[in-house]
Amino acid sequence: MPDPVAHARARRETSLAELFELLRIPSVSAQPERAKDMERAATWVADAMRRAGLENVEVVPTGARDARGHPWIYGDWLHAEGAPTVLVYGHYDVQPAEPLELWHSPAFEPTVRDGKVYARGATDDKGQMFTHIKGVEAHLAANGRLPVNVKFMIEGEEEVGSRNLEQAVRDHAKRLAADVVLISDSSMWDEKHPSIVYSLRGLAYFYVTARGAAGDLHSGTFGGAVPNAVEWLAKLLAAAKDPKTGRVLIPGFYEGAEVDADERKALAKLPFNEAKYRRSLGLGKLFVEKGWTPIEATTVRPTFEVNGFWGGYIGAGQKTVLPNEAHAKVSMRLVGRQDPQKVGRRFRAFVKDFEKRAPGIRFKVEQPSANPPAKVPIDHRALGAGVRALEGAFPGTKVVFAAEGGSIPVVGTFADVLGVPTVLMGFGLHDENLHAPNEHIRVANFERGIEASVRFFDALAKETPASLAGRAKRPKKARARGRR
Amino acid sequence: MPDPVAHARARRETSLAELFELLRIPSVSAQPERAKDMERAATWVADAMRRAGLENVEVVPTGARDARGHPWIYGDWLHAEGAPTVLVYGHYDVQPAEPLELWHSPAFEPTVRDGKVYARGATDDKGQMFTHIKGVEAHLAANGRLPVNVKFMIEGEEEVGSRNLEQAVRDHAKRLAADVVLISDSSMWDEKHPSIVYSLRGLAYFYVTARGAAGDLHSGTFGGAVPNAVEWLAKLLAAAKDPKTGRVLIPGFYEGAEVDADERKALAKLPFNEAKYRRSLGLGKLFVEKGWTPIEATTVRPTFEVNGFWGGYIGAGQKTVLPNEAHAKVSMRLVGRQDPQKVGRRFRAFVKDFEKRAPGIRFKVEQPSANPPAKVPIDHRALGAGVRALEGAFPGTKVVFAAEGGSIPVVGTFADVLGVPTVLMGFGLHDENLHAPNEHIRVANFERGIEASVRFFDALAKETPASLAGRAKRPKKARARGRR
Numbered sequence: 010m011p012d013p014v015a016h017a018r019a020r021r022e023t024s025l026a027e028l029f030e031l032l033r034i035p036s037v038s039a040q041p042e043r044a045k046d047m048e049r050a051a052t053w054v055a056d057a058m059r060r061a062g063l064e065n066v067e068v069v070p071t072g073a074r075d076a077r078g079h080p081w082i083y084g085d086w087l088h089a090e091g092a093p094t095v096l097v098y099g100h101y102d103v104q105p106a107e108p109l110e111l112w113h114s115p116a117f118e119p120t121v122r123d124g125k126v127y128a129r130g131a132t133d134d135k136g137q138m139f140t141h142i143k144g145v146e147a148h149l150a151a152n153g154r155l156p157v158n159v160k161f162m163i164e165g166e167e168e169v170g171s172r173n174l175e176q177a178v179r180d181h182a183k184r185l186a187a188d189v190v191l192i193s194d195s196s197m198w199d200e201k202h203p204s205i206v207y208s209l210r211g212l213a214y215f216y217v218t219a220r221g222a223a224g225d226l227h228s229g230t231f232g233g234a235v236p237n238a239v240e241w242l243a244k245l246l247a248a249a250k251d252p253k254t255g256r257v258l259i260p261g262f263y264e265g266a267e268v269d270a271d272e273r274k275a276l277a278k279l280p281f282n283e284a285k286y287r288r289s290l291g292l293g294k295l296f297v298e299k300g301w302t303p304i305e306a307t308t309v310r311p312t313f314e315v316n317g318f319w320g321g322y323i324g325a326g327q328k329t330v331l332p333n334e335a336h337a338k339v340s341m342r343l344v345g346r347q348d349p350q351k352v353g354r355r356f357r358a359f360v361k362d363f364e365k366r367a368p369g370i371r372f373k374v375e376q377p378s379a380n381p382p383a384k385v386p387i388d389h390r391a392l393g394a395g396v397r398a399l400e401g402a403f404p405g406t407k408v409v410f411a412a413e414g415g416s417i418p419v420v421g422t423f424a425d426v427l428g429v430p431t432v433l434m435g436f437g438l439h440d441e442n443l444h445a446p447n448e449h450i451r452v453a454n455f456e457r458g459i460e461a462s463v464r465f466f467d468a469l470a471k472e473t474p475a476s477l478a479g480r481a482k483r484p485k486k487a488r489a490r491g492r493r
Numbered sequence: 494m495p496d497p498v499a500h501a502r503a504r505r506e507t508s509l510a511e512l513f514e515l516l517r518i519p520s521v522s523a524q525p526e527r528a529k530d531m532e533r534a535a536t537w538v539a540d541a542m543r544r545a546g547l548e549n550v551e552v553v554p555t556g557a558r559d560a561r562g563h564p565w566i567y568g569d570w571l572h573a574e575g576a577p578t579v580l581v582y583g584h585y586d587v588q589p590a591e592p593l594e595l596w597h598s599p600a601f602e603p604t605v606r607d608g609k610v611y612a613r614g615a616t617d618d619k620g621q622m623f624t625h626i627k628g629v630e631a632h633l634a635a636n637g638r639l640p641v642n643v644k645f646m647i648e649g650e651e652e653v654g655s656r657n658l659e660q661a662v663r664d665h666a667k668r669l670a671a672d673v674v675l676i677s678d679s680s681m682w683d684e685k686h687p688s689i690v691y692s693l694r695g696l697a698y699f700y701v702t703a704r705g706a707a708g709d710l711h712s713g714t715f716g717g718a719v720p721n722a723v724e725w726l727a728k729l730l731a732a733a734k735d736p737k738t739g740r741v742l743i744p745g746f747y748e749g750a751e752v753d754a755d756e757r758k759a760l761a762k763l764p765f766n767e768a769k770y771r772r773s774l775g776l777g778k779l780f781v782e783k784g785w786t787p788i789e790a791t792t793v794r795p796t797f798e799v800n801g802f803w804g805g806y807i808g809a810g811q812k813t814v815l816p817n818e819a820h821a822k823v824s825m826r827l828v829g830r831q832d833p834q835k836v837g838r839r840f841r842a843f844v845k846d847f848e849k850r851a852p853g854i855r856f857k858v859e860q861p862s863a864n865p866p867a868k869v870p871i872d873h874r875a876l877g878a879g880v881r882a883l884e885g886a887f888p889g890t891k892v893v894f895a896a897e898g899g900s901i902p903v904v905g906t907f908a909d910v911l912g913v914p915t916v917l918m919g920f921g922l923h924d925e926n927l928h929a930p931n932e933h934i935r936v937a938n939f940e941r942g943i944e945a946s947v948r949f950f951d952a953l954a955k956e957t958p959a960s961l962a963g964r965a966k967r968p969k970k971a972r973a974r975g976r977r
Contacts, residue, residue, distance in 0.1 A: 210713060214811045223775025228798045229694060229899025232826055233790030234770075236780035239799045243727035244736055252728055252850060286718075291707025294852035296720035306717030314712045315723045316814050321801035322822060327698045327861055329824055329899075330800050338806060340813055342716055366736060368778035377811055415713025415813075439714075 012151035013463045017143060021456055024143050025126070027057065028455065031101070031135050032119040032128040038079050038102035038169045047079050047165055050101045054163055057139070058084040061146035063161065069181075071166070071173035078173040079165030083184065086145065087158045093474050094158035095466070096187035096429070098419060099138025099194060100167035103130035104444045111446035125441075125449040132450040133443040137193040137436050137458060138163060144462025156470035160187055167194075171419055178426045188477040189391040190423045191465065193458060195413065195435030198279065201406050203399040203461075205392050206433035208309060208412035209420055211343035211382035213352050216375040217242065217360070219320075219335045219367075228331040235331055236369040239320035242335040245363050245372065250313055254299040255306075257313040257341075259359045265346030268309045272412075275387070276304050279409060308412035312342040342414065349379035383420045385430040390476050394468035395432045402461035434461065496635035497947045501627060505940055508627050509610070511541065512939065515585070515619050516603040516612040522563055522586035522653045531563050531649055534585045538647050541623070542568040545630035547645065553665070555650070555657035562657040563649030567668070570629065571642045577958050578642035579950070580671035580913070582903060583622025583678060584651035587614035588928050595930035609925075609933040616934040617927035621677040621920050621942060622647060628946025640954030644671055651678075655903055662910045672961045673875040674907045675949065677942060679897065679919030682763065685890050687883040687945075689876050690917035692793060692896035693904055695827035695866035697836050700859040701726065701844070703804075703819045703851075712815040719815055720853040723804035726819040729847050729856065730799050738783040739790075741797040741825075743843045749830030752793045756896075759871070760788050763893060792896035796826040826898060833863035867904045869914040874960050878952035879916045886945035914961075918945065 017024070036050035037043040051068050058066045063084035072078030079102060087094070106116035106129045114120035119128035126136065141161070148155045162185060166172055178185060198204040219242035222235055250257055257263070281304055287295060297306045306312075320335030322328035341356075343349055353376045360372045385392060387410050399408045413433070420431045436458035442448045501508070520534035521527045535552050542550045547568035556562030563586060571578070590600035590613045598604035603612035610620065625645070632639045646669060650656055662669060682688040703726035706719055734741055741747070765788055771779060781790045790796075804819030806812035825840075827833055837860045844856045869876060871894050883892045897917070904915045920942035926932045 212713070212813070214813075221776065226774070227899060228796070228800060228824060229696070229826060229897075231774070231791060232796040232798045232898060233785075233792075233794055234779045234781050234787040235774060235776065236778070237799055239802045240730060240734065243799070243802065244731040246724060247728040247731035250724065290710070290715070290719060292705065292719065292853045294720070295718045296852045297718050301717075303718040307715060308717075310717055312712070312716040314716045314721055314813075314815055315727065315805065316712060316812060316816070317805035317807045318723045318727065318819070319803045319807040321799065323801045323803040323820075327822065327824070328800060329696070329698075329798075331798055332800070335802070336807075338811065340712060340811070342713060368780045369776045413713070414716060415711060 013147035014460050016151040017147040017459045017463060020147075024459060025452065025455070028126070028136060028139050029119045031057075031139065032126070032130055033117055035106070035117045035129070036102050036165070037105050038166055039105055047102065051080050051082055051165060054082045054101050055084070057142050058082065058161060061142050062086065062149035063145060069177070071177055081162055081164040081177060083160070083162060083181070085158070085160040086149070086155050089155055089158045089470070091473070092157045093188040093469055093472050093477055094160065094186070095469060096160045096162060096185055096190045096423070096427070097141045098162050098164070098190055098192045098423070099141065100134045100164045101138065102165045102168050103133070103135065104168050106446070108446065113447055121452065124452050126452055126455070127447055127449040129448055131448050132437040132441045133448065134167065134194045136450040136455050140193060140436065140455065140458035141191065141462045143459045144466065147459065147463050148466060155466055157466050159466070160185060174419060175422050175426070178422050182426055185427060187427065187429055188474045189429055189469070190427070190431040192420070192431055192433050193435055194417070195433050196437040196439045197435055198409050198411050200438060202280065202409045203403045203406055204409045204411040204435070205395045205399070206413045206435065207387050207392060207410045208384040209382060209417050210308070210311070210414055211347065211349055212378060212380045212416040213341045213343060213349040213376065214378040215339045215353070215356060216377065217245070217337045217339055218373040219245070220333065220371050220373070221369050222333040225333050226331040228329040231331050236367065237331055238370060239332045239335040241367045241370045242318070242320065242337055244367070245360065246315055246318070246337060246339070248363060249359070255296055256298060257311070259313070259355050261355045262352065263311065265348065266311045266344050268305065268345070272309060273305065275410060276309065276412065277302065279304055279411070307414040309344050311344050311347060314340050314342070316340050342416070344382050347382060349381055353379060380416050380418045380421055383424060389430055390472050391430055391432050391469070394465055394472065395434045397468040398461045398465035399434065401464040402457045434465065436461070497631035498944050500635040501631040501943045501947055504631075508943060509936065509939070512610070512620060512623050513603045515541075515623065516610070516614055517601055519590070519601045519613070520586050520649070521589050522650050523589055531586065535564050535566055535649055538566045538585050539568070541626050542566065542645060545626050546570065546633035547629060553661070555661055565646055565648040565661060567644070567646060567665070569642070569644040570633070570639050573639055573642045573954070575957070576641045577672040577953050577956050577961055578644065578670070579953060580644045580646060580669055580674045580907070580911070581625045582646050582648070582674055582676045582907070583625065584618045584648045585622065586649045586652050587617070587619065588652050590930075592930065597931055605936065608936050610936055610939070611931055611933040613932055615932050616921040616925045617932065618651065618678045620934040620939050624677060624920065624939065624942035625675065625946045627943045628950065631943065631947050632950060639950055641950050643950070644669060658903060659906050659910070662906050666910055669911060671911065671913055672958045673953070674911070674913055674915040676901075676904070676915055676917050677919055678901070679917050680921040680923045681919055682893050682895050684922060686764065686893045687887045687890055688893045688895040688919070689879045689883070690897045690919065691871055691876060691894045692868045693866060693901050694792070694795070694898055695831065695833055696862060696864045696900040697825045697827060697833040697860060698862040699823045699837070699840060700861065701729070701821045701823055702857040703729070704817065704855050704857070705853050706817040709817050710815040712813040715815050720851065721815055722854060723816045723819040725851045725854045726802070726804065726821055728851070729844065730802070730821060730823070732847060733843070734797055739780055740782060741795065743797070743839050745839045746836065747795065749832065750795045750828050752789065752829070756793060757789065759894060760793065760896065761786070763788055763895070791898040793828050795828050795831055798824050798826070800824050826900070828866050831866060833865055837863060864900050864902045864905055867908060867915075869916075873914055874956050875914055875916050875953070878949055878956065879918045881952040882945045882949035883918065885948040886941045918949065920945070
């Protein structure tokens with residue numbers, strides 16, 4: 010057992026007590042009335058970094074003078090000459106805690122029950138992020154040095170779309186330069202399978218509007234002659250996905266979405282119980298693209314999803330209106346080489362074509378975001394370091410590579426601006442209520458996370474900047490907008 | 494020229510001044526803060542009836558003691574022994590006037606511009622209803638008697654769904670017994686074509702809900718395996734109407750909706766300019782059931798219309814939710830012998846069948862209302878009296894029989910409870926902004942309306958209760974819910 014791990018274990022209770030201090034600060038980035046708390050949290054993180062032994066610690070403001078954002082915190086330790094440099098990314102802001110009445114203990118008073126710490130931010134991301142500050146501290150306290158160079162970038166706007174992050178990374182590209190990014194802001198596959206997330210889906214988001222007559226009309230007087238905007242938008246959306254096969258019917262949509270046989274084989278080995286999955290969702294049946302497994306369909310296959318729809322009268326009771334306007338929010342998860350801009354053009358063409366068959370209706374499509382998919386080759390040596398770290402910290406488990414169905418745009422930003430791959434090594438679990446009341450993290454996993462951090466730095470020290478180089482996939486036009 | 498018409502013409506200015514008094518009372522039945530004004534308006538109408546010479550005038554309360562409704566006003570004159578009895582129905586309540594800033598003159602300060610009286614209620618229905626009080630007055634003032642027996646029922650809840658009307662008609666069925674009902678609460682075909690509305694569509698209204706997973710889910714994590722409630726509700730609604738022919742695809746839907754050749758011939762003669770109609774609606778194209786004209790499709794053919802739809806995230810910006818719930822309001826206009834309950838059962842069966850093809854989705858259908866269609870045979874002698882009245886009052890025009898696409902459930906109630914047909918003889922025009930800012934009525938049409946009322950009583954006196962009997966269509970299960 011390396012000295013830093015022993016050191017971390019001896020300090021268990023102190024580490025947890027420190028985490029509690031941070032969890033007590035209600036740093037809700039979305040709520041303007043929490044501005045002071047955001048400042049307090051940033052200062053607290055900076056102080057914790059300094060206590061850990063990090064140098065050049067700085068609270069860096071974001072945004073323009075007239076549109077001030079929440080600051081991020083920089084810190085580094087750069088005395089491991091010739092060794093790789095790892096950039097640790099995390100965030101100190103949290104989701105709103107509302108509805109408060111659903112919490113079994115106060116959201117900002119961390120409480121331990123059944124070996125779990127309940128508090129807003131416990132797993133997303135204060136608890137996970139803090140493991141790396143403690144990992145650095147353990148090395149420095151035990152040995153007076155780290156085996157690799159480290160830099161930290163801890164932001165305060167992840168829960169509000171990381172709106173200033175891409176600019177910050179661009180402005181500080183030189184200062185943030187590294188060989189690999191390390192993020193702990195995700196979940197393990199399950200308690201027995203710690204995981205490295207090697208693949209993230211991209212995201213193309215659309216606002217779709219259908220317009221018919223100049224105004225809403227009386228459905229008695231005009232019903233029968235006037236096209237109904239809600240119905241035609243429903244028809245358009247219905248036409249976009251085959252009800253039998255689940256295939257997206259936008260021509261060319263699947264171009265670049267191929268999955269290779271090896272990856273399918275690897276995914277097939279992941280433990281998955283469909284009946285249990287269905288039960289946990291309260292579903293009698295799943296609706297999966299024909300020819301693919303639920304795991305594939307939710308991770309390495311692209312999707313078309315209507316996220317919202319509204320039109321006509323949506324209040325209480327009956328109103329006999331013939332709606333002249335309808336709106337939908339639509340998003341597509343993208344994989345492989347799918348380009349969100351290109352997919353956007355294809356969707357527009359699909360809508361344009363459909364419009365010809367919709368008498369009197371005009372459709373409008375806007376695309377507010379376009380995040381390309383991100384993938385690190387499974388054989389990348391940085392991922393190998395992650396695997397060894399998890400194997401050491403979670404004895405008796407099996408480490409797996411997992412593909413994640415969601416999108417984490419910062420991964421694209423780091424790949425795009427810094428040209429480096431990201432190791433996503435999460436210590437959370439899917440059932441820990443992130444973004445919901447009663448968020449929590451397992452105390453044991455917080456402690457194992459610190460050990461994994463310690464071990465990751467050691468494992469990465471076996472590499473050189475050269476051995477890590479040249480393997481990051483660089484999406485051409487990444488757009489950072491926070492985790493989605 | 495009969496004396497009562499001369500009398501009415503001589504009193505033109507007085508009649509208009511009296512109407513102004515009524516229009517100044519903001520009797521908005523939907524607004525609780527107008528309760529005192531509702532009382533004032535009811536009292537005003539009762540006083541006007543008494544001044545006109547009507548007897549047994551009474552303001553009749555509605556609703557239970559703990560859920561008091563707005564009263565209706567009864568009055569009669571029953572001294573024309575052996576002659577038919579006509580029940581005049583109208584309403585003294587009005588729609589809310591909001592948004593007030595769009596009115597060019599105050600909503601409750603009647604103002605004459607270009608020969609039109611602008612005020613809330615001018616055409617719907619104070620102006621039209623008042624013509625009959627003045628019609629009665631003209632007869633009694635000129636001759637000391639009426640040629641027929643008349644009864645009045647002027648309600649105060651038409652704009653809030655006539656919620657106590659059916660009960661009131663049932664409770665007072667004996668007192669309200671008549672040979673024919675006369676209502677002026679509709680529009681002329683156009684300025685050159687005064688019309689008798691002989692046909693109204695029925696209405697079946699539905700709330701449809703689709704439910705999938707137990708809760709909303711993250712579209713990244715679960716998208717690809719979980720059925721999307723919004724998409725499946727969209728697919729259901731899209732499947733209910735053929736996009737090419739406009740035919741409703743619910744099996745058995747059209748049963749009883751046949752239109753006979755004579756009626757089609759009569760409708761084909763109505764003046765209609767499709768290009769002008771499209772332009773007035775701001776539409777490049779209409780969407781009309783194949784094989785039918787726009788007039789037929791909006792009057793004597795049944796429809797399926799989505800009145801509202803909502804599900805998922807409908808706020809500003811992007812949210813990547815996979816919605817587990819979606820809602821729609823759907824209504825169908827019914828004609829001929831279509832039974833709203835039976836159509837409801839057929840729609841449920843259609844949804845049930847569709848559900849089999851929607852993995853993981855459960856649909857729920859509720860039917861909050863079921864108003865059967867209503868039709869008076871064009872050769873009914875009561876309609877003939879209406880035609881003669883209009884021909885006399887609107888010289889130089891051509892009286893037409895019109896089918897109305899909307900539903901007026903009170904017509905069904907009178908047919909059902911009293912067993913009598915209704916003559917719908919409107920003096921409004923479609924462009925008079927009923928339910929909208931700047932509502933108005935042509936002064937000339939208000940005056941001609943009084944003449945038409947006078948002449949209707951004379952024309953009806955040519956009939957006997959026997960000649961008018963036995964021709965009313967009695968829908969089996971009428972439900973009164975105000976004009977829809």
